[in-house]
Amino acid sequence: MKKMIAIGGLVLLSLVLIPVLAVAEAGEAAPAAHGPGITLLWIAFILIAAKISGLVEKFGQPAVLGELLIGVAIGNVVLFGISIFEPIKTDSIVAFLAQLGVIILLFQIGLESNITKMRQVGLPAFMVAIVGVVVPFVLGTYVVGPYLLPGLSDNAYLFLGATLTATSVGITARVFKDLGKLQMREAQIVLGAAVIDDVLGLIILAVVSAIVTFGAASLGTISVITAKAVFFLVGAIVIGQVSAPHIGRFFSRISSGTGMKFTFAISFCLLLAYLAELIGLAPIVGAFAAGLVLDAVHFRHFRSPKVVEDVEEAIQGFEPKQKARILKAVEPHVHKHVEDLIEPVGHFLVPIFFVATGINVRLETLFDVKTLMLALGLTLVAFIGKVVAGYAAGKGVNKLLIGVGMIPRGEVGLIFASIGRSLGVVNDSIYSIIVIMVILSTLLTPPVLAWLLKRQDKDVIVLHSRATAL
Amino acid sequence: MKKMIAIGGLVLLSLVLIPVLAVAEAGEAAPAAHGPGITLLWIAFILIAAKISGLVEKFGQPAVLGELLIGVAIGNVVLFGISIFEPIKTDSIVAFLAQLGVIILLFQIGLESNITKMRQVGLPAFMVAIVGVVVPFVLGTYVVGPYLLPGLSDNAYLFLGATLTATSVGITARVFKDLGKLQMREAQIVLGAAVIDDVLGLIILAVVSAIVTFGAASLGTISVITAKAVFFLVGAIVIGQVSAPHIGRFFSRISSGTGMKFTFAISFCLLLAYLAELIGLAPIVGAFAAGLVLDAVHFRHFRSPKVVEDVEEAIQGFEPKQKARILKAVEPHVHKHVEDLIEPVGHFLVPIFFVATGINVRLETLFDVKTLMLALGLTLVAFIGKVVAGYAAGKGVNKLLIGVGMIPRGEVGLIFASIGRSLGVVNDSIYSIIVIMVILSTLLTPPVLAWLLKRQDKDVIVLHSRATAL
Numbered sequence: 001m002k003k004m005i006a007i008g009g010l011v012l013l014s015l016v017l018i019p020v021l022a023v024a025e026a027g028e029a030a031p032a033a034h035g036p037g038i039t040l041l042w043i044a045f046i047l048i049a050a051k052i053s054g055l056v057e058k059f060g061q062p063a064v065l066g067e068l069l070i071g072v073a074i075g076n077v078v079l080f081g082i083s084i085f086e087p088i089k090t091d092s093i094v095a096f097l098a099q100l101g102v103i104i105l106l107f108q109i110g111l112e113s114n115i116t117k118m119r120q121v122g123l124p125a126f127m128v129a130i131v132g133v134v135v136p137f138v139l140g141t142y143v144v145g146p147y148l149l150p151g152l153s154d155n156a157y158l159f160l161g162a163t164l165t166a167t168s169v170g171i172t173a174r175v176f177k178d179l180g181k182l183q184m185r186e187a188q189i190v191l192g193a194a195v196i197d198d199v200l201g202l203i204i205l206a207v208v209s210a211i212v213t214f215g216a217a218s219l220g221t222i223s224v225i226t227a228k229a230v231f232f233l234v235g236a237i238v239i240g241q242v243s244a245p246h247i248g249r250f251f252s253r254i255s256s257g258t259g260m261k262f263t264f265a266i267s268f269c270l271l272l273a274y275l276a277e278l279i280g281l282a283p284i285v286g287a288f289a290a291g292l293v294l295d296a297v298h299f300r301h302f303r304s305p306k307v308v309e310d311v312e313e314a315i316q317g318f319e320p321k322q323k324a325r326i327l328k329a330v331e332p333h334v335h336k337h338v339e340d341l342i343e344p345v346g347h348f349l350v351p352i353f354f355v356a357t358g359i360n361v362r363l364e365t366l367f368d369v370k371t372l373m374l375a376l377g378l379t380l381v382a383f384i385g386k387v388v389a390g391y392a393a394g395k396g397v398n399k400l401l402i403g404v405g406m407i408p409r410g411e412v413g414l415i416f417a418s419i420g421r422s423l424g425v426v427n428d429s430i431y432s433i434i435v436i437m438v439i440l441s442t443l444l445t446p447p448v449l450a451w452l453l454k455r456q457d458k459d460v461i462v463l464h465s466r467a468t469a470l
Numbered sequence: 471m472k473k474m475i476a477i478g479g480l481v482l483l484s485l486v487l488i489p490v491l492a493v494a495e496a497g498e499a500a501p502a503a504h505g506p507g508i509t510l511l512w513i514a515f516i517l518i519a520a521k522i523s524g525l526v527e528k529f530g531q532p533a534v535l536g537e538l539l540i541g542v543a544i545g546n547v548v549l550f551g552i553s554i555f556e557p558i559k560t561d562s563i564v565a566f567l568a569q570l571g572v573i574i575l576l577f578q579i580g581l582e583s584n585i586t587k588m589r590q591v592g593l594p595a596f597m598v599a600i601v602g603v604v605v606p607f608v609l610g611t612y613v614v615g616p617y618l619l620p621g622l623s624d625n626a627y628l629f630l631g632a633t634l635t636a637t638s639v640g641i642t643a644r645v646f647k648d649l650g651k652l653q654m655r656e657a658q659i660v661l662g663a664a665v666i667d668d669v670l671g672l673i674i675l676a677v678v679s680a681i682v683t684f685g686a687a688s689l690g691t692i693s694v695i696t697a698k699a700v701f702f703l704v705g706a707i708v709i710g711q712v713s714a715p716h717i718g719r720f721f722s723r724i725s726s727g728t729g730m731k732f733t734f735a736i737s738f739c740l741l742l743a744y745l746a747e748l749i750g751l752a753p754i755v756g757a758f759a760a761g762l763v764l765d766a767v768h769f770r771h772f773r774s775p776k777v778v779e780d781v782e783e784a785i786q787g788f789e790p791k792q793k794a795r796i797l798k799a800v801e802p803h804v805h806k807h808v809e810d811l812i813e814p815v816g817h818f819l820v821p822i823f824f825v826a827t828g829i830n831v832r833l834e835t836l837f838d839v840k841t842l843m844l845a846l847g848l849t850l851v852a853f854i855g856k857v858v859a860g861y862a863a864g865k866g867v868n869k870l871l872i873g874v875g876m877i878p879r880g881e882v883g884l885i886f887a888s889i890g891r892s893l894g895v896v897n898d899s900i901y902s903i904i905v906i907m908v909i910l911s912t913l914l915t916p917p918v919l920a921w922l923l924k925r926q927d928k929d930v931i932v933l934h935s936r937a938t939a940l
Contacts, residue, residue: 036569036743036753044740051721051733096563099506251521262817263521270514273506283506314795325784326796344814347732 039093043352046094049074050351062178064171065446067351071358072443079364088359094352099283101353102170104346106284107269109173109191110291111339112182115237118192118292121185125192127392132193132406133200136164136385144381148374149430155212156430159420162208163413163434164382166201169194170284171408171442174354175449186397190405191288193389197406198285199229205416212423228279233289236272240293244268262341265294294338361439365432375436382441383407401452408445413438509563513822516564519544520821532648534641535916537821541828542913549834558829564822569753571823572640574816576754577739579643579661580761581809582652585707588662588762591655595662597862602663602876603670606634606855614851618844619900625682626900629890632678633883633904634852636671639664640754640823641878641912645919656867660875661758663859667876668755669699675886682893698749703759706742710763714738732811735764764808831909835902845906852911853877871922878915883908 053066074085088094118125140161145152149160169191176187203225251264269290276286315323366372390403417434420426426434523536544555558564588595610631615622619630639661646657673695680691721734739760746756785793836842860873887904890896896904 036566036573037747038744039566040570040573040740040744040747040753044737044744047733047737047740051730054730093563093566096506096509100510103506103510258813259817260521260524262814263517263821266818267514267517270510270517274508274510274514277507277510283510314798318792322788341814341817343728344732344811345818347729347811348736348815351733 036093038087039091042088042091042094043097046088046352046355047348050355057178062175062446062450064174064178064354065443065450067354068358068361068443068446071355072361072363073358074355075359075361076363085359088356094356097349098353098356101346101349101351103269103273103283103287104342105170105174105350105353107266107273107287107291108339108342108346108350109177109182110288111294111342112177113188113191113288113292115241115292118188121188121192124393124397125189126196127394128189128193128389128402128406129196129200131392132167132197132386132389133165133204135388136382137161137204139381139385140164140378144378148377149433152430153425155425156420156427158208158211159416159423159425160378160430160434162201162204163409163416163420163437164378164385165197165204166409166413166416167194167197167386167406168408168413168442169198169288170353171445172405172449174350175446176405179450179453181453186393186401186405189393189397189402193402193406195233195285195288198282199233201416203229205419209419209423212425225280229281232276232279232281233285236275236286236289237293240268240272240289244293258341261338265338265342266345268294357442361443362435365436365439368432371429371432372436375433375440378433378437379440382409382437398452398456401449401456404445404448404452407441407448409438409441413441508557509561512558512561512564513567516558516822516825517818520825527648532645532916532920534644534648534824535913535920537824538828538831538913538916541825542831542833543828544825545829545831546833555829558826564826567819568823568826571816571819571821573739573743573753573757574812575640575644575820575823577736577743577757577761578809578812578816578820579647579652580758581764581812582647583658583661583758583762585711585762588658591658591662594863594867595659596666597864598659598663598859598872598876599666599670601862602637602856602859603635603667603674605858606852607631607674609851609855610634610848614848618847619903622900623895625895626890626897628678628681629886629893629895630848630900630904632671632674633879633886633890633907634848634855635667635674636879636883636886637664637667637856637876638878638883638912639668639758641915642875642919644820644824645916646875649920649923651923656863656871656875659863659867659872663872663876665703665755665758668752669703671886673699675889679889679893682895695750699751702746702749702751703755706745706756706759707763710738710742710759714763728811731808735808735812736815738764827912831913832905835906835909838902841899841902842906845903845910848903848907849910852879852907868922868926871919871926874915874919874922877911879908879911883911 049070050067053070054063056066056069057063075089078086138161140163141157142161145157145160149156172190172194173182173187176182176184176190181187203222207222207225247268248264251260269287272286272290273283274286276289277283312327315326318326366375386406387400387403389406390399390401393399393402413434417426417431417438421428421431519540520537523540524533526536526539527533545559548556608631610633611627612631615627615630619626642660642664643652643657646652646654646660651657673692677692677695717738718734721730739757742756742760743753744756746759747753782797785796788796836845856876857870857873859876860869860871863869863872883904887896887901887908891898891901
């Protein structure tokens, strides 16, 4: 009920914004703009809409759900004849900033993740990834395809199965981040598994494409693709860990200010994102690796913040105990970690990605009952396939939470479907069904995940209060 | 001499970077990239190059000079047959980010400027702007044109004069900011005069275009253009000052965190930049007005930083004097002013503008001796016209500093020249001469300005030591 009110409020607010924009838009039509033009307006509009949608937090929902929903609202008011937002969908600058946004997000998440912790969850993450690829692939290719969509070619079923294997880490990572749970063992397993999934997905896509095109995939092709992907990840992390301190020292010699620290970090992120894309991986995998590699140690050559010096000067002559107390209070807030420097850029770009993702959702695909039913069937399989994967995570963790965390297919699933369509194996009807599955897996995961996390917190409290009662 | 070493070092370093990039570039040619692609690499490259060029600071030069010079180096290695950087020149995303960069810069400068202080310099700024438009226009149209470039049409001379009136505030503002002098009365006068210049320039451009097109400009057209521009500036500042606190309160009710504060500020900036462009002004004028309007008072509804609470808790029971001393040491560093939140975005985007400006400089235009001599003549006039304007600033200020601050023509001058060329009045030869004048006024101003500021500081020290000696 509360959620309904929140959503109603969002829609209402977005409707209030529209007339304001309409006036601005009508004016824009007149003079031919030179400079950056209307894109400035779209960016401002998306950012404000994203923040207004933050109202969902008052109802215990992660902010990312609000951003997705307000995006869906903006992208679908055209169904009511309001077409002023249509240009956003084709604005190449907005599309780029959205992609930059998800790169920055995964970089932030990499920075907040600890490489040692990630290594500790290496085995369960690998197991979750493998099961989370095999089960959906088998279900899609041999069960759902032939039963729900009889009469299609084997290749179409192959692609359907491949589409179900993808995991889009962006959504889940944002939910964990919004709710302050990124440090949980479960969150680390999901992140690790999603990265491995991306690598596995790349291999599957290449293999399936080869089968469709040539009738079979050579072992050589498969080996080359696999080697490239593994080499990149291992290489980025090893070379990064070895070279980052040296590069850091070099740059700190030019200037040790926060500007240099910021530039060093963000350039490293963009470079690895670029290199990941170069070898055919998603750029976000490179950004995540960059964040994982860069940790505090690489910035030791950069100046410590002046506030510590100033406070130390102010408390000269105090008792050591007093001194320690004050410095302890100051420390966590003022040390300009690289995370803090990246944060405003994240505030700027990350919401653009999620609102844009929502904007590109086509609600009209849900209007055809038969398509919708088939899509619901496929979605159910998509859920089951990944929830099962969660149970491969081993003991001592919330398996359901991990499985649900792996559900969102996001843009990765859409890329699969698009390639399938361009190869002529996926027809328009299957494409629509896949798109709906991706939408539902993306929109339903945040509230379910939030609910699971809250239930777990409650269980801990209940256990705790029982323990104290004994 | 020192400067030569600096420049040599820059060129050398940029040459070291090239092979690294060449390898990446060669690899890129192979697979067709989906996502954001090579633009990520260009952004990383520009940011790193900008920071390496920061070495000029070790030679007492403002960082912006380094960014311009390294841009010139990157953009002109093609003269030595190295063409790998050519794609940067036509990358529309890089161009947009550069424009966003200068918008953010002027927003930052607006935020650091004080509206009351600006009002205090209103009259001298207005005088400097008027003289700085009239003198170069008269010199260009009636002296330089007919004498240096005889045999052209009166309309060509009109455009030449109009081009000389423009002031590009970005360069000068960066120099003042780099050297920590934005709060000087002289800096405030230059900023105010440059904004007024932009408005005057707009009017002149419209009038000159009308004369060229229709043989005359109607008083009605001139009035409409003037009214629009004045209305925007006054309107933005008045409405902004009245409404910003209310809008701020509205957003702080949704969330009072730094993310909301940041979004509120940056959206306001982008919105005003867009509106400025909509009515035909430069977007940077809107961004500057946005910064001027938003000051601390509009953020009083946002949460005070937690560090103050934590420190206050840690020093409970201390003597009031001790307490005050500690809080005083903490305060200036930890209060998250909106300037601090915008700063990382500035670190990200502002260097892109200056490096891109350098990249678009075509050194080959300097190779023709006759063109070069004519360009030097025009540049001299460009310098004289604005230096004279500085003397309209009244008493008690460094008039030469103000005049030199008004010299850079930057992209505004180039826009004038382009429009003249599209109207068929400015031929290729005059266009080249104008471009060289713009280049020289842009590249020579930072070192001259830095030198004047340092000389002034020395004078103050000398005066001070004389005073203490008495």
